[in-house]
Amino acid sequence: MAIDLKALSPKELQSLIANAEAQMHAAKTNQVQELRKKIDTLLSNANLTLADVYPTRGGKAKTGKRGAVAPKYRNPEDPSQTWTGRGKRPLWFAAAVKKRGVTAESLLIEGAVAKAKPGPKKRIAKKAGRRKVKRG
Numbered sequence: 154m155a156i157d158l159k160a161l162s163p164k165e166l167q168s169l170i171a172n173a174e175a176q177m178h179a180a181k182t183n184q185v186q187e188l189r190k191k192i193d194t195l196l197s198n199a200n201l202t203l204a205d206v207y208p209t210r211g212g213k214a215k216t217g218k219r220g221a222v223a224p225k226y227r228n229p230e231d232p233s234q235t236w237t238g239r240g241k242r243p244l245w246f247a248a249a250v251k252k253r254g255v256t257a258e259s260l261l262i263e264g265a266v267a268k269a270k271p272g273p274k275k276r277i278a279k280k281a282g283r284r285k286v287k288r289g
Contacts, residue, residue: 226260235262 161169196202224235228245236243249255 225262226257227262229260 156169158166192203196206222237222239225238226236226246228234228249230249231245234243234245236246246257246260249260250257
């Protein structure tokens with residue numbers, strides 16, 4: 154079944170494309186249904202379930218929100234403003250740290266511990282060995 158596409162108008166081409174996409178969707182849906190039937194038949198003949206064949210790792214996946222994190226930093230000018238130390242730095246924190254003599258450690262809430270960032274790795278210099286020169 155050959156169709157001369159050059160002879161078709163743009164409207165007819167759009168219609169042909171829409172029909173072809175609908176037919177493709179129907180064919181794929183039919184293929185999936187047939188494959189599911191075959192898999193179900195194989196599993197029932199072997200007295201197995203899909204979970205037996207493909208077990209999930211680590212049990213159920215966690216859903217929902219995680220627990221709240223305690224704040225680590227408090228704004229000295231407005232004690233109602235706190236920050237957990239996660240995510241983007243709040244404006245009050247960035248402004249306070251820019252002030253002379255104020256550090257992130259000075260804004261810590263009592264009892265909160267800031268994780269120390271590891272310093273840069275030190276490079277170990279290789280000792281240059283003396284090469285023996287053959288004299289002959």
